[in-house]
Amino acid sequence: MKWQQVCAYESLPPECGVPALLGEQSVALFRTGDDELFAVGNVDPFCGAGVISRGIVGDRDGEPTVASPMLKQVFSLRTGECLDDPEIRLPTFAVRRRDDVVEIELP
Template identity: 75%
Template sequence: MSWRPICDLALLQPECGVPALVDGHPVAVFRTHDDELFAVGNVDPLCGAGVISRGIVGDRGGEPTVASPMLKQVFSLRTGECLDVPDARLPVFPVRRRGSSVEVALP
């Protein structure tokens, strides 16, 4: 596993996403209102558009989520599972703070 810097933590506003291309993988990194970090694939599996980073961050029954801005399906930020369409999912990547930087790991 290889860690790659994405952005400075100060640039990642709560409830907003940041898109990144990491070794050819489109990634969306999110910071929730309670300061947790999540990284998932940035391509919506239902329409193929790279828009997940622009989705609405929320919560469904205590599960941190992002709703696709295209078709509005909701995905778990922890597992990548689509909570509305059982066969759809986003890839999930390890993410961490390192000093003032946010980093994502790819296999």
């Protein structure tokens, strides 16, 4: 496992996603309104497009979520599980703020 710098913390707007290509891994990075950081796979498993970072950030019963902009399935930002179809999930990645930089841990 290796931590990789992604962006400056202040460049990551709350309630929005930012795409990142780390090696060959397409990642969607999110900062919630209460400043929690999450990283999930950016490829929508239902249509194969790299669009999760452009999804709508919200919550479902207190669970931070992102809704795909394509077919509107909702995914947990914590677990990657599709809340509309629990058999499907996005990969998740450890993410941290170190000083003023956001880092993601990649395998």
